[in-house]
Amino acid sequence: MGGTFDPIHHGHLVAASEVAARYELDEVVFVPTGQPTFKLDQRVTHAEHRYLMTVIATASNPRFTVSRVDVDRAGVTYTVDTLRDLTTARPDVDLYFITGADAIEQILRWKDAEEVFRMAQFVAVTRPEHHLSIAGLPEDRVSELQVPALAISSTDIRIRAAAGHPVWYLVPDGVVQYIAKHGLYREQDDE
Numbered sequence: 627m628g629g630t631f632d633p634i635h636h637g638h639l640v641a642a643s644e645v646a647a648r649y650e651l652d653e654v655v656f657v658p659t660g661q662p663t664f665k666l667d668q669r670v671t672h673a674e675h676r677y678l679m680t681v682i683a684t685a686s687n688p689r690f691t692v693s694r695v696d697v698d699r700a701g702v703t704y705t706v707d708t709l710r711d712l713t714t715a716r717p718d719v720d721l722y723f724i725t726g727a728d729a730i731e732q733i734l735r736w737k738d739a740e741e742v743f744r745m746a747q748f749v750a751v752t753r754p755e756h757h758l759s760i761a762g763l764p765e766d767r768v769s770e771l772q773v774p775a776l777a778i779s780s781t782d783i784r785i786r787a788a789a790g791h792p793v794w795y796l797v798p799d800g801v802v803q804y805i806a807k808h809g810l811y812r813e814q815d816d817e
């Protein structure tokens with residue numbers, strides 16, 4: 627499952643759990659992006675913080691792991707490189723790339739879109755305000771899965787943290803504590 631995870635929240639975790647159950651996946655590998663392609667104009671929290679919060683959030687689930695492939699690769703993250711690296715590390719697995727419908731819709735603009743679709747099956751998870759428009763996507767390689775509606779976004783969590791409002795129960799407890807410990811998402815200070 628790819629994402630910026632700035633920070634990871636229960637919407638991501640519910641989506642991953644739901645897809646894993648539905649597709650009978652052995653493992654869900656969370657892959658925090660390096661510099662996200664579609665967020666070049668935004669400030670994104672240092673990759674190491676996003677990686678560690680993802681580790682904390684997933685640690686208690688034996689089927690959830692976290693990969694550093696995107697965090698460790700220099701430059702902008704392209705999904706084609708993510709899939710190549712994951713395939714190289716484990717050549718014998720069937721890959722399902724899980725992400726939100728909003729991200730899947732950008733797919734045709736992704737670098738090497740054809741190769742991307744060859745390397746993995748895509749699962750678009752949809753939340754309340756997003757619905758997948760399949761037009762232009764290869765139907766046999768992309769499927770949509772409605773996950774239990776959790777109206778949580780990382781943007782909302784960052785805004786809440788900056789305003790000093792609680793983020794308890796929107797993200798796992800360890801992530802609440804990590805955000806506080808490192809003073810993340812305070813105004814003008816997201817290091």
Ligand code: ATP
Nearest residue numbers: 629630631637641725726729753776778779780781
């Ligand atoms: P931001 O608000 O910063 O864009 P986000 O909450 O969308 O953050 P991302 O890291 O961008 O989080 O999410 C990775 C993927 O997970 C995205 O494709 C997004 O659509 C999906 N996603 C995010 N929140 C939810 C949710 N509550 N339910 C289902 N999918 C979600």
Ligand code: MG
Nearest residue numbers: 726728779780
């Ligand atoms: Mg998003």
